[in-house]
Amino acid sequence: MQHLLFAERAVADVPGITAADKAREVGSCGVIGSGTMGGGIAMAFANADIPVVLLDVDQAALDRGLAVIRRNYDASVKRGRMTPADVDKRMALIRGSTSYEDFAAVDLAIEAAFEDMDLKQRIFTELDRVMKPGAILSTNTSTLDINLIAAITGRPQDVIGLHFLSPANVMRLLEIVRTDTTGRDVIATAFALAKKLNKVGVLSKVCFGFIGNRMMEPYAREAERLVLEGATPAQVDAALEGFGMAMGILAVFDMAGVDVGVKVRRANPERQPRDDATFYRASQVLFDHGWLGQKSGRGYYRYEAGSRERLQHDEALRLLRSEGSRLGVARDQPIGSDEIVERCIYSMINEGARILEEGVALRPGDIDVVYTSGYGFPRRRGGPMFYADEIGLDTVLAGLAKYAAQGNAADWEPAGLLRTLAQSGSTFTAWAEGRHQK
């Protein structure tokens, strides 16, 4: 916990950025797309008393988006968290629009339309045309290369990624994604904005998934493999929740929609390993049966109408088992909680080590802040990188070797940094301190 207090204080300390890099004023904001993310982002700004122009393709889409915002606020009133007057004040700060001309005066634009490069480049061309000089152009993309979005504009220094998590008005984490050309004062502005929105900003470089989702990929890959090997979703989630994760990852998939990940993988076929048929196969099987999670009443679990209680989904269990047998990975012996936790958490830590050696995250503490403030990692364990230091990097390295011997060896290849530190008896913390002193 103490580690996290220091880590959260250190996140905004970015080498090369000084007091001379003054944050720009953000007194108004424009949001493109009034869906899940855009609506939540607009609420986050209204909650911070910053006026928002919310744009969508047509009045019907806009009306839908505004109605969802109103419903979410009304729910807060019902729960006693807000008064009707608070809601009126916030709704008055959000102005709907279908014209980019309304963005001429805003200080910051946040694009939250569909995840499609062509579309985003078209939107940024429009923003570049209408926005005033010195305004900041940002995107909430989860997977796209923001360098390519910045390059389409005549002002790449003003372009940055602002990666909010869902629901954007609630989640504390804001990943601030710098491109190769983002201006230092734009980064400083993003950190100041995070504070204003009552969020914690963490800097990431551009890469697939940035810090948070990139480390989720191997973590969830193992969870999905484990169900093909014979663990039940309930066992996998119970083991992860026993470790302290806020929610097991398979329950998370059911909540977010099993289709979300399937679509991301479909859009990025180069990420599918050619020689591994188990890679995210479980979600694909559910998807192929139309079992998309809570919204369709069935996914990894079964749900009664109107309830979020996870019930055993026998049909899915049978199907996943037979798929495991077909792929030759089904096991005879029960799979223990220790193996579940080690496989998921060690592979996450290993990716974290790669993120550090590539300079995607500035410090191990930054990764810990991402994971404890945005991904439900238990605060009492300090975050994945701190936890790795606590149990010893040699333990993690030995774990990677143990699971490599069970199959899919390439997935267990240790990051160079992890191997070096483990072999010299060092820690991520000591490595970061050493670099800081240089």
Ligand SMILES: NC(=O)c1ccc[n+]([C@@H]2O[C@H](COP(=O)([O-])OP(=O)(O)OC[C@H]3O[C@@H](n4cnc5c(N)ncnc54)[C@H](O)[C@@H]3O)[C@@H](O)[C@H]2O)c1
């Ligand atoms: N849903 C998540 O959990 C999540 C989390 C982080 C980032 N993201 C990213 O945020 C973005 C939005 O995701 P979402 O889940 O809110 O999608 P969504 O489908 O809920 O909403 C997208 C909205 O954009 C609008 N839109 C589409 N084309 C447009 C255009 N040309 N101009 C203006 N508006 C347009 C749509 O009408 C819709 O209202 C995506 O890039 C996604 O990858 C999503």
